[in-house]
Each structure stands twice: as structure tokens, then as C-alpha cells.
Amino acid sequence: MEAAKPVSFSKLNKYEAPKRRKTKANRLTEALEADADKDEEAEPRGVVYLGSLPNGFFEPQMKTYFSQFGEVTRFRLSRSPKTGGSKGFGFIEFRQESVAKIVAQTMNKYLLGDRSLVCKFKPKDECHPKMFKGWRRKPFDPRPRRREKQMLSVNDRPTVEVDGQAVPQLTELQVKHHERRRKKLKGKLRQLEIDYDVDEILNGGGTADNEAEAEEPEAQEQKQPKKKKRRRAAVG
Incomplete structure (x- = not known):
């Protein structure tokens, strides 16, 4: 009776975990997995609170100024929902947590413009999950749109004919x-x-x-003033 031939483990592994086909979708999946592994191994990101910002120091200035310390990933300036103007504080996120701590230490109470800057490092547990929601959105002033809407609601109203004239209804x-x-x-x-x-x-x-009252002026117009008689000069 012949003995059974041993099966190599390399063949078993080959059939159990086949290699992925070299397609664009598989390449993208592999790249994302590699980036995820790198991010897990790398240092976590750090967030810094910026307060007492001077007037005119907006999102572009935030990114340009703080990029000298390290890579800035996200930033957000708090703005008023009524006017779109700056509230004077915001948040900025760096790629490395150590850079964020250095910025919070060195830039706190730094004289920027006419104000003393406030910088505080924000730990991950103190950061809201939606802190940077819509940070790519361009800021705008909602007042012209709100004014236009108010004007339309007042002017574009159904009319009622009164004495032959179209009068808008009251709101x-x-x-x-x-x-x-x-x-x-x-x-x-x-x-x-x-x-x-x-x-x-x-x-x-x-x-x-x-x-x-409307008839009185008509009656006054009908009455004509009396003409004064001219005196003739006496002939001597």
C-alpha cells in the first residue's frame, strides 16, 4: 500500500488567501489601508484654541501665520450667524500634537496687532466631534439675503382694488x-x-x-372776489 504524499503548506496558503488582482479599486484599497496603518503608528493631531484675535485676522491669515510652526490640517474661525463677522476666537489643528503644545506655550500672550493673543492646547477629550464641521465653507454675509427676503415679503403682496387703485393687503x-x-x-x-x-x-x-371738507374748497373756488373800483383823477 502506497503512502500518501505530503501536501505542502505553501499550496494550502495559496488557495486560502489568494492574491488581489491588480485593479484600480484594489490599489486604492491598499493605499488607504497603508495610510491608516501609518496614521495609527504616527503621532496624533493637536488642536489649539485661539482667543482675542484682532480685527482683520481671518481664516487665510490663520493658516499663513501658523504654518510656520508646522503643518496645519484644519482651522475654523467662529463667526456670527446674523452678520457673518468674526467673534474674535477660533480653533486650529496641527498634524502633530507636539507642535500644537509648542504653539500654545510660545504664542500665549503674544502681542498680535493691538491685542494680546490667547492660546490654549485642547486635549482630544475636550474637543467636540463637530468642531471643524464646514471648515472649508467660504464665509458670507447673510444680511443682504435676509434684507431681500424681507423686502419681497413686504412688497410682493396680493392687492385689493380700492377706488380704482390697486392697494397691497396688510400683512x-x-x-x-x-x-x-x-x-x-x-x-x-x-x-x-x-x-x-x-x-x-x-x-x-x-x-x-x-x-x-372736500366740498368746502370747491364752494370757495366758485366765489369770485369783488373788483375794486378805480378812482378817476379830478380834472381841474
């Missing part, structure tokens, strides 16, 4: 303002003990008076 805000003023006027008249019907006047009760 809900305008109605509330009118009601508030009417209540305020009623309260003042009540305090002064004056019996006056405000609703009748405001709702068109004074139309008869307006018509009478």
Missing part, C-alpha cells in the same frame, strides 16, 4: 401692530375720561366729514 404683522396701537389709544382715552369712539373713526366713520 399679519401690520395687523398686529395696528391692533396694538388701537388698544394703546383706547387706554389713554379711558385714563383721560374722554368719550371717543376710536373704532368708528378708524373703520371709516369719518367719511362724511371728509366729503364735507
